[in-house]
Amino acid sequence: MKNSKYGLSGVFCLTASLMMFCASQSQGAVGDTFKENEDDLIQYTVLTEEGNSKTVEVWAVNRYHLEGDVIIPSTATNKDTGITYRVTAIRNDGFRVCYKMTSIKIPNSVTSIGEGAFANSNVLTSIEIPDSVTTVGQLAFFGCSGLTSIEIPGSVSVLPYQIFRACDNMTNVVIGNGVTAIGQDAFGFCYKLTSVTIPDSVTGIGTYAFQYTPLESIVIPAGVDTLGKNAFLHCENLTSVYFMGDVPADTGRSIYWATPETLLTYYPVGNASWEAEIVDGMWRDRGVANWTPAPPQPEDEIDFTPNTETGVLTLTFTGTLEESDDMVNWTPVPNAKGSYDVDTKAGQKKFYRFVK
Secondary structure: OHHHHHHHHHHHHHHHHHHHHHHHHOOOOOOOEEOOOOOOOEEEEEEEOOOOOOEEEEEEOOOOOOEEEEEOOOEEEOOOOOOEEEEEEEOOOOOOOOOEEEEEEOOOOOOEEOOOOOOOOOOOOEEEOOOOOOEEOOOOOOOOOOOOEEEEOOOOOEEOOOOOOOOOOOOEEEEOEOEOEEOOOOOOOOOOOOEEEOOOOOOEEOOOOOOOOOOOEEEEOOOOOEEOOOOOOOOOOOOEEEEOOOOOOEEOOOOOOOOOOOOEEEEEOOOHHHHHHOEOOEEOOEEEEEEOOOOOOOHHHEEEEEEOOOOEEEEEEOOEEEEEOOOOOOEEOOOOOOEEEEEHHHOOOOEEEEEO
8 A cells, every 4th residue: 555655646746747847838938939820920039928018029030031011010929828928129130131121010019129120121111110119229220221201209219329321212300309319320321311300309419410411401409408520521412500599518610521611500699609609700610690590389379180090290270370491481381271281201391380
């Protein structure tokens, strides 16, 4: 009987061990990778497993065969474990050199886009960055020569090093109110970039930020206190730079290197910080002129309603709506009565304001 007892005990322990082993195999682990289906060209890496916070980052496993319109799902299920994860990140270099991918849709679950995530995906023509994204890595869109325009949501705080460098067909950029810094060489060598809207939230513009771009005019918000050296290096079409406020406290001496000698810096009428720096009618070796910036408008007088599906931005306002190409010369918008639709995907490069 003793032998029988010990034999049963041994069987029980072995069975328990097998049960524990099977249970451990059914759980995921940080760092695990999986596809939802064997033939999928994108896969996932587990970031977190704790409690309800089960998240993954996404990346292309066979980037040279990923083509056409790509949709990243907001959730992904590991078929081996049955665990469903939220897709919260695009991996560093995750879709780099996907040279057959023409568009990509990022879900609202994503909060971060990694370094070099889409670099040199040169036929990518359309990408929408959702408001859920708070960080974008350096070089994220480097060399995406198929992009012609992009809108960065205000949820992103920093445009890092070379984020859009060499996007040489990009003509228009809208930076959301909430972005505080434009990093070093962020838009360098964007050879067709003619329009950039910088929001009031920006306080710093890095070195070489707009080098070798065909910008003709740009408005610098009042809050900018850092303007890096060579920020406008070889901007050979630049004729006017409008400052909304004081001279930035930290301004590189060579911001206008290789720009037209006829370039004019416009500063607010009667601004003491500018008048203290101007010598013989010159600042940074270029001429200066006065202007009167439009006063800020009350926030409750105009609403902006975007439609992410159609790209239409509906402006609802009181008074008269005016439009401008340069924020200096304003004209009334014909037939605009109370509301007006702006087709952002059609490349309308205008500034808008209302006048009571």
